[in-house]
Amino acid sequence: MLALLRRDKFALAAAVFLVVVVLAALVGPPLLGGIGIDMDLMARNAPPFEPDRGFWHILGSDALGRPILARIIIAARPTLLIAAAAVLLSMVVGVLLGLIAGYKGGIVGDVIMRLTDIVMSFPSLLLALVVLYIFGPAITNVIIVLAITRVPVYLRTTRAEVLEIRSRMFVVAAEVTGASVFRTVSRHILPMVVPTIATLMTIEFAFVMLAEASLSFLGLGVQAPDFTWGVMVAEGRSYLATAWWLSFWPGVFIALVTMSLNLLSNWLRIATDPVQRWRLEREVASDE
Incomplete structure (x- = not known):
């Protein structure tokens, strides 16, 4: 994979x-x-690229004189943790329900799909806003809400994959030889679904990051004293005319991470697809 x-x-x-x-x-x-926390009122809204202020102020300072670069590094942890937790939670729930709906089918599958349709009938960001307004903008609530809104994506994708895979010969052979449902799903169906889910998780990570930044920008995301890149963008909106760098640099990092995830997901889709992977392998072989 590294060579590819x-x-x-x-x-x-x-x-x-x-x-x-x-x-x-x-x-x-x-x-x-x-x-990134200590205040320096002498450096309030200091512009970027002033070497006299030191390395950490190279991207400028915020309204309390705190260096933007240091705060971006500190905010990277909660930003990534919230996105990772929401993606993992939605993936586990969505894949599990998708496997049940796709393999079991029947009334159980119909109930799961109807509940999924109900969730998908509401715009995900609007649903998150309503829930966070009711229950409060805590980090745990943000993770749960973002996870719930993304479960249908994994569920429908997994179900579609299972419906196609379960009719293949190796699955039929496992069922005929008396393999249990758990063994058939875990040993024969789930491994075939994993590449698609891995690619989807990469894309969803970027989407969840943007959703968290949007919620924080609207004041219903992470609250002080905790802060994420989205919170930093929100804090700088009052100074866009006089200190654009307060919102610009965290926004740049959100865009760069999102773009990088999209590029990586595109490569991962090709690398895990046998129909297209041979092209990359041929290029590697030709170099050797």
């Missing part, structure tokens, strides 16, 4: 950037200490 990844320069650059962001989110906050 090296063949796609854009996907490789996206993967390297994402690894750097994840490492910064993991090790950055403990190493920074209070750099």
Whole structure:
């Protein structure tokens, strides 16, 4: 897979950037200490690229004189954790229900699909806004709401895959030889669904990040003292005319991570598809 990844320069650059962001989110906050939290009123709304103020102020300072670069690194952890938790939760629930609806079918499958249709009948962002307005904008509530709105995507995708796979010969052979439902699904059907789900998770991670940023921008996402990139964008909207960098730089990082995830998902779709993967393998073989 690494050899295939090296063949796609854009996907490789996206993967390297994402690894750097994840490492910064993991090790950055403990190493920074209070750099991104301590106020310096002498540096209020200091513009970017002023070397006299030091390295951490290279992207400018916010309304309380805190360096934007340090705050972006600190905010990377909650931003990625919220997106990862929501994606994993929605994936587990959606894939499980999709396997049941696709393999079991019948009344159970119909009930699951009708409930899915009800959830999908509401715009996901509008549903999240209503729920967070009622229950309050806590981090846990944000994760649960974002997960619920994305469950139908995994459910419908998994069900469609299962309906196509269950009629294949190797699945029929497993059923004829007396394999249990659990063994048939876990050993023969689920591995065939995993590549599609992995690609979908990459795309959904980007979507959930944007959704969390939208909720935070509207004031119903993460609340102080916690902050994410979306919160930083929201905090800077009052200064767009005088200090554009407060919202610009966290918005740039949201866009870069989202674009990198989309590039990586496109490569992953090709690399896991036997119909298209041979092209990448041929290019690798020709280089060798």
